[in-house]
Amino acid sequence: MDPWLLFIPACLALNLTPGPDIFFVLSQAFSERRYAGLWAALGLGLSYLGHTLLAVIGLSALIMQSATAFMVIKYLGAAYLLYLGWNSLRSASAMTLPQAQNSGSIGRIFYRGLMVGLLNPKVALFFLAFLPQFIRQESGAVPLQLLTLGLVFTLTATLCNGAYGLLGQRLKRALQGRTRASVMMNRLSGAIMMALGVRLIM
Template sequence: MDVWLLFIPACLALNLTPGPDIFFVLSQALSTRRFAGFWAALGLGLSYLGHTLLAVIGLSALLMQSAMAFIVIKYLGAAYLLYLGWTCLHTAATLELLEVPSRDSRLQIFYRGLMVGLLNPKVALFFLAFLPQFVDQELGSVPVQLLILGAVFTLTATLCNGAYALLAQRLKRRLQGSKRASVIMNRLSGFIMMALGVRLIVM
């Protein structure tokens, strides 16, 4: 019980602090269809579960031991963010927000969130460093504890990202009637994602 009294507040503090994932959710909520931010949050959530599994089976340790593996994944993630940012800047020229009612558009947003999370090696290193701090070997299987901790972190992160998406959705509704505002939001989204890509490269 003492572990959870420390772990859950730590998760909330980390997840409520604005960072790359939150900015990505905001960018999606501002630039695409209704509830896009929630789909992006769900995609990121699935990536967190993926990193949890990597931490459990030890593959994340490869990123700490191999500088080349870290660099390759880092630049793949940066390139993907730059591509998404450029796409948003390009669509801003249409003078309207993208409102595609197809099912594929939701899946595409979900996929973006998933890839942004999976292609960020710092997330893998975070899971590898953060989760073990709350493991108690006397409480049983360490892999099972890591899975439970990772699942709880994923839940809190997804809820926090969803809350930010809701705030962005309300902002978008207020501005959606303005074509100029639509262009600004698309451009803002593009600049945010490209800035995240550059930040991933230089840090």
Template structure:
């Protein structure tokens, strides 16, 4: 239970912070059709599910070969989260909303969201760095823990992205130019990632 009390708020904080995926969703939502943002969010959601499965398979195979190697991966992931957090803190800046997208079919929007997510190496690295931080020695099977964590992250990310898609038009008018809002969210995300990285580096599970 303690893991979930930390993991779910972390997912929400990270997924609500404006980033490339949210900018992509807004670019679709501001194109004129309300459902375009939802379709983009669903496409990204499926890509997150794909990254979850890849992380589970890869990390599970690593565990079977060497528990020490898995521990090293967790520490490498902690260092990566610290780097991401520091970068986010340094570059927290004005929220730059994208221009409206050209008219596309529903399938094209969904497929573009799926492609954007699956072909982004930073997303794959993030899953490999983020999920292992919440694997515990008394939590049962490592693959099962990773799968549960990945599914919950995918669900929260899709809900948050979908909300951005639904509120795209309102966000265009209410968030444009609000530099403090973007900086605040960027600092929350950066601080959270650094805290997660430090948590693993300083403690043993």
């Protein structure tokens, strides 16, 4: 199967599922400044790009030294995805909407989004675990594959976060009380991450 047929839907499902980054974007969108959520999403997007570059550099250096070590990283990544998926399934519950924040200037909002993403070690771990699952030796240079996958993930994540940011005010009204929808989205995200982990192990 073409890895892109699995990668694109996985990116969209994971990025559309309410999580810490979307909660952050919504907290900015609920503030009084117009387009605050969009600027927060752009800041997060730049942080994803930074994590992509770090993952490419680190994993590429590892591959050059030892193909076995890279396989170990892939299996550890699969185990991490299983762990994340299991936690998502266990904690699937109604989404608690964040409170509106005093967002400040556009530059401050963008910088805040950048720092929230860059300083989150879970994001770095996710990139190291997620991207290698879609690498194929027959598809060419591994660093280029990693970079392409990371850029596509960054683009889809930024678009999804930006959509939440732009629709923040409407989402605040629409999501309140819709317990079942939130539970199903969390379960979908958990199932996808676990399926990715099982797919590699099998």
